[in-house]
Amino acid sequence: MKLYFYLLGQKGFNVIESVINTLGPNCIFHVVIAKDANVKHDYFYEISSLCNLHNINYSERGAVTKVPIDNANWAFAVGWRWLIRDCNNLIVLHDSLLPKYRGFSPLVNMLLNEEKEIGVTALIASNEFDRGDILGQKSVEISYPIKIKDAIDKVSTLYAQLATEICHKLLSGLELEKFSQNESDATYSIWRSEDDYLIDWGMGAIFIKRFVDSVSYPYSGAATFIRKQKVRVLESEVYADVHIEHRKANIGKILFFKDNNPVVICADGLLELKLVESTSNVAIKKFSFRTKFTTGQP
Numbered sequence: 001m002k003l004y005f006y007l008l009g010q011k012g013f014n015v016i017e018s019v020i021n022t023l024g025p026n027c028i029f030h031v032v033i034a035k036d037a038n039v040k041h042d043y044f045y046e047i048s049s050l051c052n053l054h055n056i057n058y059s060e061r062g063a064v065t066k067v068p069i070d071n072a073n074w075a076f077a078v079g080w081r082w083l084i085r086d087c088n089n090l091i092v093l094h095d096s097l098l099p100k101y102r103g104f105s106p107l108v109n110m111l112l113n114e115e116k117e118i119g120v121t122a123l124i125a126s127n128e129f130d131r132g133d134i135l136g137q138k139s140v141e142i143s144y145p146i147k148i149k150d151a152i153d154k155v156s157t158l159y160a161q162l163a164t165e166i167c168h169k170l171l172s173g174l175e176l177e178k179f180s181q182n183e184s185d186a187t188y189s190i191w192r193s194e195d196d197y198l199i200d201w202g203m204g205a206i207f208i209k210r211f212v213d214s215v216s217y218p219y220s221g222a223a224t225f226i227r228k229q230k231v232r233v234l235e236s237e238v239y240a241d242v243h244i245e246h247r248k249a250n251i252g253k254i255l256f257f258k259d260n261n262p263v264v265i266c267a268d269g270l271l272e273l274k275l276v277e278s279t280s281n282v283a284i285k286k287f288s289f290r291t292k293f294t295t296g297q298p
Helices: 009-021 044-053 106-112 148-171 205-214
Strands: 003-007 030-034 058-060 074-078 090-094 116-125 136-142 223-225 229-239 253-256 261-265 271-278
Touching: 003 009, 009 030, 009 074, 009 229, 030 044, 030 106, 044 136, 058 253, 058 261, 074 148, 074 205, 090 148, 106 116, 106 148, 106 205, 116 148, 205 223, 205 271
Parallel strands: 003 030, 003 074, 030 058, 074 090
Antiparallel strands: 090 116, 116 136, 223 229, 229 271, 253 261, 261 271
16 A cells, blocks of 8 residues: 655644654655745745655646546645545545534634634545544644644644554554544634734734734734735734723724833723734834724725
């Protein structure tokens, strides 16, 4: 039996590294890798370098139309966001505990919802996304505040453990146990675009702080506007609230400064902006007192 892998990002790298270290490189027939323009570090170089080191055949997405996989072999899709056609034995690893958070960006949405447990599910691919039979799950408890990079690190470890266990079963000729999903428990996580990075100052400071952490590195970061200039809020801290007259009319305005950091009025509470950068990644260190942060351009 030979194993095929479609790999993207840190989770893909951790999986292939674990399989190589645990089961050896000879069980891997081919790897397809891709670049990801949506993150600052996509692990393309690390995955390709690992394949070169161990003489594993690999190709870049788009360079091949199809990797032939017959019924005697299995393929794994890890972090993969594109349709894989004509593949009968395909195992998908999804970073949620299905049937919750089917779809896109589940980890970001779990953090926004302040879930106390995150995890990964291995499932058989089906015609309808993330609805196939489940082969296994692993989870870990988390506490807040937590940044998305820390959550990715935790989930990537679970990815590697679960994928390696399943690979070992396949190579040993063991039957894969599977169970169907409970449709009544299903929820769906929707794809995110650049507009979904915009801070809604009409939310509470606690939620906005969690939003900033949830879309931080390796993603572009939470965005807001100062007049017509888009900026990124990369670090923030909830600040002790004070009574503000006509708060609703003043949401998004700087109230005062702490250590030269602007403290901004939210619908509920105050938020200290500890690191703000321009879209060209230059830190903004000075703000006019009469600054108002907005969701869109005026």
